Amino acid sequence: MNFASDNVTGASAPILDALVQANAGAMPAYGEDPLTASLTARFREVFEHPELAVYPVATGTAANALALAAMVPPYGLCLCHAQAHVTTDECGAPEFFTHGAKLAHLPGTGARIDPGALEAALARLPRSVHRMPAHALSLSQASEAGLVYAPEAVARLSGIARRHGLTVHMDGARLANAVARLGCRPAEITWRAGVDVLSFGASKNGALAAEAIVVFRPDLADSIAYRRKRAGHLLSKGRLLAAQLHAYLADDHWLANASHANRLADRLARGLRAVAGVRLAWPVEANEVFPILPVRLARGLRAGGAVFYDWPTESLAPGESVGEDEVLVRLITAFSTPEAEVDALLALARDSA
Structure with a gap:
């Protein structure tokens, strides 16, 4: 009776079958294969977004850290809940890959950020070259207490962030659980509600090892390909990541x-x-x-x-x-x-x- 985590499970049968199929024969390396090439179109269909870019990685830590590195400069702040996974369970990876940016903690019942607390935190930040300016807000979907942000909640927090010039990141390690619970379209709790970059999780929900950085704003995508390679997260056999994500999304698996x-x-x-x-x-x-x-x-x-x-x-x-x-x-x-x-x-x- 192991209820410790959804990471303790293996992979689902459709994903294992897809890996076996992708394993056969030779394909170009480092994401130049046809499976990876077609992944962008698949994500654009699922998220109903004609311009999104997708970058497969093997871990959620890589997805979160590399996404935030593209959004927050070394001298900047990323605001998140005090119990968010990015600050409590990433061993400093976001700070490392941003080359020094900091995570600023916000309160909220059930590990969900309180909008009033976000407004207050942004209002009291000093405008001084001596202090780190806020550049991004990170939301966890679902939260570390298992609560979901409904589309209107994401939109409200994103609106506050946008008024203060912040971009919005979503740690979607359990995005599938949130979408299934809310019965909404994936777009409704991501880019249509103001999310700029999504860490799309699959490993907790049936994949062997597959996550993706999904970028809804083209101007934020420019550096991620290089950051992913420099960080050692561009897999040589990228088709095996892409195969998992294709099977994961197929037929609403x-x-x-x-x-x-x-x-x-x-x-x-x-x-x-x-x-x-x-x-x-x-x-x-x-x-x-x-x-x-x-x-x-x-x-x-x-x-x-x-x-x-x-x-x-x-x-x-x-x-x-x-x-x-x-x-x-x-x-x-x-x-x-x-x-x-x-x-x-x-x-x-x-x-x-």
């Missing part, structure tokens, strides 16, 4: 995978809410569940073979808290999580309560 993960997260949440002493820290809006458990129950789950992480409490809703005999944990479902595994965890929780 990415959304089917995400819908399954979301549905099982809902099932898990419903079952946990029925267990004595358990409450949810935040609503379930993607494929992550954050229950507040009695410590005794958490120990019982782990003793019974359940794997999950404890989670920080900084962005709990006002009035919510975790008691001394409680712990906030994160449970994640994936595209391949079986219903029986969720039911086994729930049975264990009832027995351990």
Whole structure:
């Protein structure tokens, strides 16, 4: 019963089949192959954008860091939530690849940026050569607390950023889960809502190792090809990245995978809410569940073979808290999580309560 992450899973069958097919024969290297060449048209179709550029990479860290490097100069700031993945889990990669830019932290319940806090932060930034100016805003979709930004929320934050001259980046590691939950078109929560550059995730949702930097503003795309090569993220056998992304998007496979993960997260949440002493820290809006458990129950789950992480409490809703005999944990479902595994965890929780 491994609910630690959606990174613990393997790859889905359609993506593995696509890799086997792409593996046969010889093709030009370094992204000059026909699979990579046709990827731009595929992304333009999915995102309904006639001019976007797409740059496949193997990791989300590379996608985020290289995207921000194209958006923020070495002397600039990127604003993000204090719990955003770009600032808590990238080992300083954005700062490294921007050659010194800083990440400035913003508050917000459920790891979503509060618009008022963004306005206030930008208003109080001094206009002085002695201080770093803000150049970009980064949004996590879904947030680190599993909450999604609806199109109007993205548009509101992007509008604030735009009025202050900032570009907007979206860390879409779980974009598929957000699109599936909201039932919207991908364009509606990205470029049509003001996003300039998207880190498009696939590895958490069925790919073996595939992400992409999707650039909606042509003027921001100029340097990314060079940055990707210089950083060592231009794969010689680029067709194997492109093959994964083609299979991921084909026949809405990415959304089917995400819908399954979301549905099982809902099932898990419903079952946990029925267990004595358990409450949810935040609503379930993607494929992550954050229950507040009695410590005794958490120990019982782990003793019974359940794997999950404890989670920080900084962005709990006002009035919510975790008691001394409680712990906030994160449970994640994936595209391949079986219903029986969720039911086994729930049975264990009832027995351990």
